[in-house]
Amino acid sequence: MKNFILIFIIFLSVNVFSQTEQNDSYNFFVDLNNAEGNTLSVDLITPVIHSSTIEYKFPAMVPGTYKVYNFGRFVSELKAFDKSGSELQTFSKDVNTWEISGADNLYRLTYKVRETFGDTTRPYVFEPVGTCIKKDTVFVFNNHGFFGYFDGYLENDYRITFRKPEGFYGSTSLDAVYRNDSEEVFHSGDYQFLVDDPIMFNVPDTLTINFDESEVLVSVFSPGKGIKASDMKDKLTTLLNAIRNYLGGKLPSDKYSFLYFFSNEKGSGGFGALEHNLSSLYYMPDVPRQAATYMVDQLQGTSAHEFYHIVTPLNLHSEEIGIFDFNNPKMSRHLWLYEGVTEYHADYIRLRENIISEDDYIKIIEDKLNGASKYNDTLAFTELSLGALDKHEDQYLNVYQKGALIGLCLDILIRNESDGRQGIQDVINELTKKYGMNNPFKDENLFKDIEELTSPKVGEFIKKYLDGYEKIPYKEILGLVGIDVESMPYSVVNTGGGLSMGFNQKTFRLVIEKIENSNNEFINSLGLKAGDELISVNGANINFMNVRSMFGSMKNQIKKGDDIEIVVARFDEKGNENQIALKTKVKETKTAYEYKLKEIADVNEKQKKIKNAWLGK
Ligand SMILES: [Zn+2]
Incomplete structure (x- = not known):
């Protein structure tokens, strides 16, 4: 029976274009065996188009990156055909858009895609959002790099058929329709979901971590075999148990994939990861075996950050993020929440659940204070956020420094105002109940909502230090949980x-x-x-x-x-x-601060109470 299926499928693949029935779905075909250098050919049997002209587009930007990359610039030789095989006229309208004439007869599109990994044209694409084509070795499908959409047809089904080298496996949270030795077929109900689920094809080094409610895949590509999936297992299990505990005893999705790509080649300059609803993709240096422990420790923090993103922005976001416009992206003013509060939780959950010590945590906060002091501290954080794609691009990385400190200060302040009963997660849970994944909030209304759920003093903090440009009184706020902050000014080159x-x-x-x-x-x-x-x-x-x-x-x-x-x-x-x-x-110089943090030895009853509530004791 198995052999029969195999022969049948090969037969189907060979004759695929004359046999594929055109319907309302996108039917893509990619043969990984046919990679040429750093390019792959893509074939699409298009959905039926109901207009005389149509635009085929690749995204300028995708969710989570907050940077315009123009993925169309990696696409070439795009050709359109009708059912008889006659070529239709195409016109490259802008870097991401092809206009096709005679679209009511459109049947098939073909084009080539060049990988973004190692590409030397600017802007360099951050690898976790990019594409990798290494014949017989590894392929990274961030699907927006390979597969586009017709204007007005974002909600149609996508079906993608991969032919693959022997022994390869596609690690992803995307639904596999079927897999065998030479072929894998995936399905997505719409374009946004497809973009949200990257696939890594390689000879697999995988394992799964099982919970009652969720199955978690860990997949590793490490060319030097410095890191193995089994190295990640203990740290990730500990981390997932901690997050599960913190979020009320259940992981937020029934499946999840951690895709770790370790690189031994020169990249765009950054290392890191990108979050999705059901997975996250990591790009890190392929360290030697001796450094595996260090790398796994690093990745525990990064993985915590990416996993927490399920909470926000994935399940709590404004219209700018939820109704995402791939080709005219708009920014929300709430990067403090999406990235800042997430980065705060990556460390805070590990502190609260006893994975890291209070001393470790204090050192992390000290580093964030010192890091943030190198950025423009008189720029309102909401302004930074709105200008992150252009005007304030150079300040973006402060979302991981000051953004996390805003999360910390808000959490402590909310604890203090509620006499310990309420924390930032409680507020987020309330907001997620009110809004949620498919119900974005209005960007300008969020602060009002938070104040209503907490207290006027929290509203005042937001107005002054988050939406305003005053300096956060760290000493006063961290003092509420018995942490003393000392800061010494010095001048640096701007x-x-x-x-x-x-x-x-x-x-x-x-x-x-x-x-x-x-x-x-x-x-x-x-x-x-x-x-x-x-x-x-x-x-x-x-x-x-x-x-x-x-x-x-x-x-x-x-x-x-x-x-x-x-x-x-x-x-x-x-x-x-x-x-x-x-x-x-x-x-030109500017003032930076060197921060030193330490625990206050004799805290009062109130400080003790708030600190214990903050630490979940
Ligand atoms: Zn993030």
Whole structure:
């Protein structure tokens, strides 16, 4: 019987285009065996189109990334055909859009897709949202990179048939219609769901973690075999049990997939992950076996962050996120909630459920305070959020620093105001009951809702420190749970959003992967470029230990008029190294703070009570 099915399917695949009945579904076909270099061919038997012209589109942006990537720029040689095989006229309207004439006769589309991994055109695509095509090795299908939609046909069914190399398996939370040795077929009820469920194809290293209500898949691709799925099992089980406990004894979905991609190649400059309703996809360096424990520890925090995203934004969001416009994305003012409160919970749940100690937690908060002090602290967080795609792009990463601190402060304040009875999760639970996955809130109404659920004092905090630009009184708020905050001001060079750093394992030098703000006067007058490897600043060698203070620290205060000389190694097209001294004078400084946190030894009864309530004791 099995053999029969196999022969039958191969027969079907060969004759697929003459036999596939056209209906209201998108029917895609991709043969992973036919990858050429870094490109794959995609075939689509289109749904029946009821107009004379139609636009076929790829997203400019997808949910969760808060950045415009224009995925259409990786698509080429798009051709449209009618049922007889005659070509229809197509016109490339913009980078993401193809207009097709004679669309009422449209039957088939073909095109090629180039992978985003390792692509050198800007903007570099953050790998967790990108595509990877490595013949006979691994394929990452972030589906919006391969599959588009016809304008007005976002709600149609999608059916995707993959032919695959022997031994490959597609790890995903997408529904598999069937799988066998050479083929896998997936189904999605609409485009948004398809985009929300990435697939990783490779020779599988997988395991499942089972709960009464949920089955969790762990899938690993590690070319150097530095990390195995089995390495992740204990830490993830502990984490999921903690989250389950915190969220009231049940995981929020009946299935979930953790897809871990470890890379040994040069990437876009960032490492990290992207969240979905039923999965998350991670892109991390493929560390050697000896460093596996360190990597697994790191990933526990990142995985906590991505998993908590099921709570928000996935099940609590405004219209800008819920009614997502793939080609004209609009920003919500609530990144403090979607990313900030999520990042807060990634650490807080682990503290509350005793995975990390109070000392560990205090160190994390100290790092976030010091990290946030490098960003613009007089920019209202709602403004940052609304401008995250353009005007305030260079401030975006502060959502993981100050955003998390806003979550912490709100949680403590809500505890204090309710005499310990209510926390931020209770408020989120109420809001999710009122709104929820399919019922987005109006962006401008959320603060009013929160104040109604809590107290005027919480409303005042939001007005002043979240929607306003006043500095958060950390000492006062953290003091409510017996944590003392000491801050010491010092001046640093204003480098805008700063620099993203990587490490060249061949030269053992730090390398500038990305300049976050290309308009920064200091960086431009210095002439620093992405790809430069750092050697020294004002004669002192730069290494891992001192790189964070190279433009000023408590011990190394910088003032206007100071000379800065940086020696970098820059490589020409042939790969030859030139050492160049870059010089400038400091024209603009800003105040940063060094924070030190410690537990207050003799707390009063009220502090003790609020702290215990906050820690769930
Ligand atoms: Zn996130």
